[in-house]
Amino acid sequence: SWRTLQRGLVIGLMLGAGGGTCGAMVGQIGYQFTTNSTTRPTESGNSDSGTEAGSGGIFNPRVREIQRRVQQAGGSQGEIEIALGWNNINDLDLHVIDPNGFEIYFGRTRSPSGGWLDVDQNAACTQVTTTPVEHVFWSQADALPGRYQVYVKHYSSCERTDPTDFDVVITVGDQVTPLSGTIKKSKWFSESKKLVHSFEYGPMAEYAPV
Numbered sequence: 001s002w003r004t005l006q007r008g009l010v011i012g013l014m015l016g017a018g019g020g021t022c023g024a025m026v027g028q029i030g031y032q033f034t035t036n037s038t039t040r041p042t043e044s045g046n047s048d049s050g051t052e053a054g055s056g057g058i059f060n061p062r063v064r065e066i067q068r069r070v071q072q073a074g075g076s077q078g079e080i081e082i083a084l085g086w087n088n089i090n091d092l093d094l095h096v097i098d099p100n101g102f103e104i105y106f107g108r109t110r111s112p113s114g115g116w117l118d119v120d121q122n123a124a125c126t127q128v129t130t131t132p133v134e135h136v137f138w139s140q141a142d143a144l145p146g147r148y149q150v151y152v153k154h155y156s157s158c159e160r161t162d163p164t165d166f167d168v169v170i171t172v173g174d175q176v177t178p179l180s181g182t183i184k185k186s187k188w189f190s191e192s193k194k195l196v197h198s199f200e201y202g203p204m205a206e207y208a209p210v
Contacts, residue, residue: 063178066169069133073119078137080115080201081171082150089128090164091156092183093120095193096136099146099201104136105153114142125158145202153193157185168196 066085075083084094094117095105102111109117121132138144152166163184170177179197186192 060176060178062167062180063169063176066133066167069131070119070135073121073133073135075119075133075135076116076137079140079143079173080138080148081169082136082148083119083169083171084134084152084166085169086132086164086166087130088161088164089122089125089130089132089158090154090161090185091122091125091158092132092134092164092166093153093155094134094136094168095151095153097149097151098138099144099148113144114138122158125156128158143201147198147200149198150196151193152181152183152196154183154185155192170197170199172199172201 062085066083069085070081070083075081082094082096084092086092093106095103096115096117097103098111098113098115100111100113102108102113102115104111104115104117106117106120106123109120115136115138117134117136119133119135121134122128150168150170152168154162154164163182165182166180168179168181170179177197177199181194181196183192183194
């Protein structure tokens with residue numbers, strides 16, 4: 001009868017609405033699980049106040065240029081990669097302090113933790129290029145959990161162009177952090193070396209400044 005048909009339609013609508021609500025709840029739970037969980041180490045960090053964070057990741061043209069220079073210079077790939085690039089013949093140096101407190105730079109190119117400065121250009125103003133790059137990396141097997149600190153030092157003015165603009169690209173897994181800044185040579189050591197970025201690396205690391 002018509003009354004029976006009406007009742008059936010009402011029941012059908014109620015069941016459909018209930019099913020949609022349940023589906024939305026399941027979808028929301030699934031979304032939260034996906035976005036709040038991780039199955040591999042992640043990177044989080046804090047930049048120095050004098051350093052500008054870039055955007056665009058691997059699509060940033062500066063990032064692609066630095067990566068091109070590293071590849072051209074024979075740099076190795078790793079789980080953690082830190083690259084420094086600039087555009088004159090001055091001698092800038094990349095310094096990285098690992099979680100054990102060991103500082104990698106031109107004077108100590110390998111750390112006990114497996115970090116390696118494998119590209120060092122414009123060193124002591126010899127064999128200079130106007131597109132220099134420096135590069136430190138850790139393999140996935142060697143990368144230690146903990147805090148990493150990235151510094152740029154202006155070692156020597158090989159020409160009158162100063163201050164010098166620079167770019168730093170930090171790659172942790174598939175996360176790319178581009179940074180840029182300016183540095184100049186100073187007679188005071190503390191003014192010639194700048195903290196650019198620090199970050200935490202480790203399983204289940206949450207995105208929060210350090």
